[in-house]
Amino acid sequence: MSRGAVRVLRLGPRPYAEALRVQERCVGAARAARAGPIPVPVPVAVPNPGESVVLSEPAEPVYAWGLRGAPGAEAAERLRARGAGLAAARRGGRITFHGPGQLLAFPVLDLRRRRLPLRGYVAALEALVLRLCRRFGLAAARALPPPFTGVWMGDSKLCAIGVHCGNHITSHGLALNCCTDLTWFDHIVPCGLEGKGVTSLSRELGRHVTVDHVLEPFLDAFQEVFDCTLVFSEDPGD
Template sequence: MPTAQPIVTVVRAGRQSYAAGLRLQAELAKQNVLQYTEFRNFLLLLEHDPVYTIGIRTKGYTSQDEDRLRKLGADFHRTDRGGLITFHGPGQLVAYPIVNLRQFTPSIRWYVGTLERTVIETCRQMGIANATTTKDTGIWVGDRKICAIGVHGSRYITTHGIGLNCSTDLKWFEHIVPCGIEGKGVTSLSEQLGRHISMSEATDALLDSFAQTFKCCVQEQSLARVTN
């Protein structure tokens, strides 16, 4: 295992459609390197236009459901990440780590657990001490999910990631069973803290937590520089 801390380049991509986010992930993940140590790790941060996404387990969502959700004014995508249906939209901090796990710990189980700890620490820094994991996926405050987690790994290269509700309009979730979990709800940083939480404030806490839990060095670079 490498002894030096891995370097992760942070890219703030702003507001993007879900399709654009997928293209960015694919572009950053497709690296022609011979050694895993040469892979350039990224943490892609963005905010999506309203979209419902389904992972590899569709659990009964049909084309009729897709039409129904599109009529609400949101896009709809089927993806190769883990997990069931969720919503991404304005006010939600989406983070896509695109990393080579051989530079960290070559285990998807370790990776998901470290992502969970990253979000829990982010919430703690923001003032929410009781955010935790449960038998259900994601990060929870009581019986309400504050952050969805759905990842994909191929040859130890990760894509997809997390969606942390900052000031998200939670009414979007009323039209689905979030992540296929019956009888539970969703919440946000703003709802829990009783004040508006900006994307910038949440991002600062997330980056600090990510560097701690993944034991890496983070450095920022503009989207234009990494895609040209």
Template sequence: MGGRPVVQVVRLGLVSYQEALKQQQAYVNLTRSGSAHALLLCQHPPVYTTGIRHKPYPPAQLDRLRLLGADVHRTNRGGLITFHGPGQLVCYPVLNLSSFQKSVRWYVGALEETILSLCSGFGIRASTSPHTGVWVGDNKICAIGIHCGHWVTSHGLALNCNTDLSWFRHIVPCGVPGKGVTSLSAELQRDVGVDETVPHLLHAFRERFCCRLTDGPPPGSGQTDGPPPGSGQTDGPPPGSGQTDGPPPGSGQTDEPPPGSGQTDGPPPGSGQTDGPPPGSGQTDGPPPGSGQHRGE
């Protein structure tokens, strides 16, 4: 007993949204059966996705988005509509929260803290707000929308690296009017791609979730149980530092909600804002086993 949970890092590359859903479901099934947790990293071809926090969008509106050259998919995550495309680092953690902290509010806050740490590493002053996700001023740099059933998570976060932000002009991103979007590249005034960003994400995730990271099986290998212990470690040092280990086991780091974690409760019902828990759910500490909780982008 004891020690840090092991999380497989699975690099899917550029994959369709539908294929990523299939991969997530496969790892959800494995995680529920007791296999290692997984962290799926990928990019998507242009696609608009809608969450469960809204009645179905008018077909004419969806057709207009398809005419732009993007796919459109309805999902079971929280939140409203957002965009995924090349240059955006999409991260789908498939974790059994029983190994971390059985609280959806804690989990969403921990994802936000992970991205705050990443942005800080790049010299970007980011923050959270009552709108779930991570922001630079009034511009969202990272969207978060998750699903949790039987304490196993799916969906996750989308961090704009060098994304073509013009795709967001055709929607109200995550249903928050009057706000904009930004990217690492836009903030730093240089090209910051997904490949450069991944090591920063892995370091921040490992630190915040107090876990060990290992290389998962390559896509299409048919292997989903991950490598034997000790192989292909991706724990590695943080970018640009000599540090080789995460927080010590038993640090208690993952048992404490992040500072200001109450901010992930989302807007009050009826406010018209779309982030946070479903209006009227009254649930902040996670779902009972067997339920399907969603947190919005």
């Protein structure tokens, strides 16, 4: 028995701010769906109202930070001078980079319906990416114990995780480096972690791995970890 269907919005290359706007519309739909009683597990063919996952690849470089602090004015100006945008995001975590060659996944899920605690949800996101890594032959990929989050290759972060949860509805999610230009990370302390590095699937595998290469195995792993089927929608306004 599945927990129903999750709608997939594949945006492709889009500005980071636009992906956030689509996500917020999905959050609104999920909150509206919460007005009814908590549903029981349903057959695969029955959609799970209000749950979505927004997938995108940032079309331009942007530095984004979470609830624990923005860069100072001087630092922000230095980053802007390098040709990157700046954005505040309602998620956990400190400053990081988003840009071309990176898969952004924003699951909008009802944790109360799924009876899943927030820490368990973060662990599920890590498990999802670890499954993906195994499919690509990266057996050394690992998750670290709290307070660290994300998926790592040695001391280098491959996938960053930063989530928000309001009224049991999740938003934001993960950023997986596929063929990202990692030099953008040289200008910040990624996620506020001194002494740690950043890596990508392309660097670890020694070949060019694009976001398109990753989408299908990512969605397969998503279905397995969150026990759902996927309904695809190309129109963010659906």
